[in-house]
Amino acid sequence: MVKMLKKITLILFLGLGCCWANTIALLDMKRFNVKSMKPVNALMGAIENELKNNDGYELRRRHKLLPEIAKEGIDVKNCEHDCLARIGALMGIDLFITGELKKAGNVYLLTLDIFNVSKASIQKTITCRSNNGMMKLMEKVRKKINVVLFESGFIREVSASHIEDSIVASKDTHSEKDGAAVLELVPNVSRELSNKKTSSLDPRDSKDSISSTPLRKEKMTGLMNIEYDEVDIPIRYDLIDDSARKIKNEPNERIEALAERLIKNCANDYEKLRAIYVWITSNIAYDVESYFSDDITYEKVEPSNVLRSKKSVCSGYANIFDQLAASAGISSQVVTGYAKGYSFKPGDKFSESNHAWNVIHLDSKKYLIDCTWGAGNVGEDRKFQFDYNDFFFLTKPEHLIFTHFPEDSELQLLKDGLTMDEFYRLPYVRSNFFNYQIELVGDHHNQYMVDYQLELNFNIPEEIKILCALKDENDKQYEGATYYNRESVKTKIFLRPPGSGDYTLSVFAKKYNDDGKYEGCMDYMIRVPDNHVKNNGYVKLWYDKISEHGITFTEIHSYNYDLNDEVMLSYLCSDDIVFSTKFEDDQGRELEQYAMVQKIDGGCGILVMPPGNDAYTLTVFAKNKKDEGSYSGIAQYVINGLVEGVNKKIYPKQYGSFSSHGGKLNSPMIGDLNLGEDYDFSVYLDNVLEMNVIHDGKWTKLEKTSKGTFELNRLFTKKGKVSLAAKMVGEDKFTTLLEYVVI
Structure with a gap:
């Protein structure tokens, strides 16, 4: 993102007991399994530089501060809360940032504590994790630290370069509380916060106040209107694919000789391209060893060596495709650029180009091919698995641009090309999104600031079933945070995050008749401020069974219920559907007679009454009374008892x-x-x-x-x-x- 020269003051009125910080300092950092001080010093230098970039406070540099502290006879390495408070009072510092850095293999985990001197306590903890080394960790913490300080009310302004393209999903009128945050942009760039439970992220709302490169409405709307029209390409797919997969290259075979054998039975240039693509994606494995050891040399990606070793990284795939295509008489070009591939998450930014693919010139037209992504994928175990993907053969430019951004903008092959800033803001979708022909409804973006609830709209074919998951930065998954509603192809996905912090919302899909696993389709970054509105989530549902039994809701249930008395949970369904329940304590022990099934108009109700001041789990089951089979789970809740003493009332x-x-x-x-x-x-x-x-x-x-x-x-x-x-x-x-x- 191009940084703005000016800054925007964001005034945040908080009903908190803390004050804005005037002076801030970073102290020494503890380290575990980090043998050298070099990465620690580099990290602390990066944090200080990021803090220095903001005019919201004065930064006291470590190299000047530490000698002053030493003169007072204080050992900062063994300094606890009282000690830090004393140093702050002596040196005139409002906030200290301390932390620890842990390393396991190539994984770094950084924990930063923000210590408030006036309160003599830690007021906020920031956690950043990188699975890809120190540079990635530095990038994450640079993006996060000033925003967290601002959102927590410690500083009163933040540079516009730190503000990600986001929204505030503001409070519902009936959810307003004392001390609610009011966000105002000045001067002359303010926008109202609507009194809705949900909002969608639209960078056009923020105008130049958020980005110096505003998104163009027509262009972005056009990309969101994804088309799946069938293109008639003269290829005998079964014949060409089968023939290509049967060909094994001979020892020391030249590229030209292999190309001649691959295209022998091809009737046109399209079939030649197909044969080359299928052969490469079926025979060349990804060189994970060279990739993770950062040992990629020219020799390893040279086409003849790729053919000999049967493995390479992306540039090797692109190079061998380019030479095979040239040997078949087809004009090809290697494209270098940026790709949202392995380990990418919404909100990530690229420091350098990281991928290579191909542009094909054929019949006065240009086509896109990515053999690397077509061959398979690298799992969390860092092992490559062949998994042929047809999507990356002659891919539409309007589809590939969601994940591939060439260094040469002409090679986007779009009528109206994107800027890098706009590429970042596109929703992060994978090939399965297109394979299942999912459509975005409205403008979608890669990340959202959610204060209470978020709604995302899609058109999803009825034969496709979906699954949603919300995870935090430590990959902890949260139940009861998502809910979706489907009417024919129209699909609404709702999110209520469990607390402040950063999350990833993932949507998975598969066909209804597919017994295999769900496949990832899209991810969104979810950022939740500290002053968010507390919510009780959404009921956890087994959607297949809900659909099978024709169960609906007048209003969707919550996941968490705080009860000091009973509540009725209502389900709308036919008289043929019967229900049962299971009520358990936090040890998994079943407790009888604290839930009761009742007939209601148009369906069934479940009465629930907690026995005490503890957390309980309620699982609801259903079946068709005409079926002889057993009950199946349809819904699950967390019941938080607020009963004083022991509730002796049972059903x-x-x-x-x-x-x-x-x-x-x-x-x-x-x-x-x-x-x-x-x-x-x-x-x-x-x-x-x-x-x-x-x-x-x-x-x-x-x-x-x-x-x-x-x-x-x-x-x-x-x-x-x-x-x-x-x-x-x-x-x-x-x-x-x-x-x-x-x-």
Whole structure:
């Protein structure tokens, strides 16, 4: 991103107990498994340089500060909170940044603590991880540190170069709280924060206040309108693919000789290209050893050596394709540029070009081919797996530009090319996104600032099923953070992040009849400020079963429920769907009679009541009562009890026949009945001939009212079990529905 020469003041009014920092300093850093001080010094230098770039505070440089501290006889390496507070008071420093750097292999983990001198405590912790060495770590921490200081209220301004293209998804009017943040841009560049739960990121809203290179509306809208029209290319795919895969090159065979054998049965230049692409992607493996050891030489990517070794990196793939195409009489060109490939995450920036592919000149047209990405992929274990991908053969420029940005802008092959800034802001989509013909609805971007809730819209073919996942920077996945709703092809994905920090929202897909794994399609970077609105997430759903049973919601449920009393969870469905529940404590022990299934108009309701001041898990199951199979999970919740002491109130014990016959209990709703008290029984059940209360061997019949309910007033003079039993239409025996205990 081209940095702006001027800065924009962002005034943040926070209902917090901290003050803006005037002076800030970075102290020494602890290190673990980092033998040399060289990377530590480089990292601390990068952090100080980034802090220096902001005019929101005064930076006290380490090389000047440490000698002054030493004169006071203080050893900063063993300095704890009281010691840091004393140094701050002596030196006139408001904030200290301390930290530790850990290394395991090529993985670095940096933890920075922001120490507030006036409070004598750590006010914020920043964590950055890099799987690709120190340079990547430095890049991450440079992007993060000033933004975190600003969002936390420690500094009152931040350079525009630090502000990523983002949004604030502002608070709903009914969610406003004291101390809510108000964000204002000055001068003359402010925009209102709408009172909506959701917002979508649109860089046009921010104008020049965010980027010195504003996105052009028509161009970006055009790219979002992804087209999947079929192009008729004269290729006999099965014949050419089968023939190419059967060809094995001979020892010391020249490129020209291999090309001659590959194109022998080809009827045109398109089939020649196809044969070359299929052969390379089926026979050349990615040279992971050279890539990860940074030992890539000219000799290793020279076409004849690639053919001999059967492995290479991207430039070797591009070079051998170029020479094979030339030997077949087809004009080809090697393209170098930037690609969102291995280990890339939304929000990452490139320091140098990292990929090579090919442009083909044929019949006065130009086409794009990437043999490297067409051959397979490198897993988290750093091993290459052949996994042929047809998408990268004659790829549309409008599709490839989402992941490939050539150094020569002419080779984008677009009518209106992108800038590097615009390339970064495109949503990060993978080839499976196009293979499954997913369409973006509205303007999508690579990252979003979410204060409460985010909504993303797509058109997804009905034969494609999806899965969403939210992970933090440490790859921890969060349940109950996403929800999606589908009506035909129209798909809405909703997100409620669990807390402040940076996350990755991933969307996976596969065909409904595919028993294999879901495949990654797109990722978004989600940034959540410290002053975000707390939310309770979305219910965790088993979407396949929800769809199979035709279950819908009038309003989507939350994932977390903080309860000091009962709540009703409602599901809309046909009368053929029956439900059951499982209520567990945090040790996985099942607790009975704290959830109850009830018939409601148009569906079923689950009453839930926590037994104490702990966290519990409620899992809801369903099945079609016409099926003989077992129940399947459809939904899961976290119930946080806010009950003082122990809640002795429980529901009556419920048997499956109560739910399967559309049972609704009006009273009594408590499972333990008091000795010497009388109770009014009122129950509704479908297709019932007779209903009785059974206690101490005595059967007492309930009377059916004009409303269809069965009712009885009963006084209990003895302790013991009380059963409610019914004889159904077409049955000879009574079936137990509910069970109470007189205590």
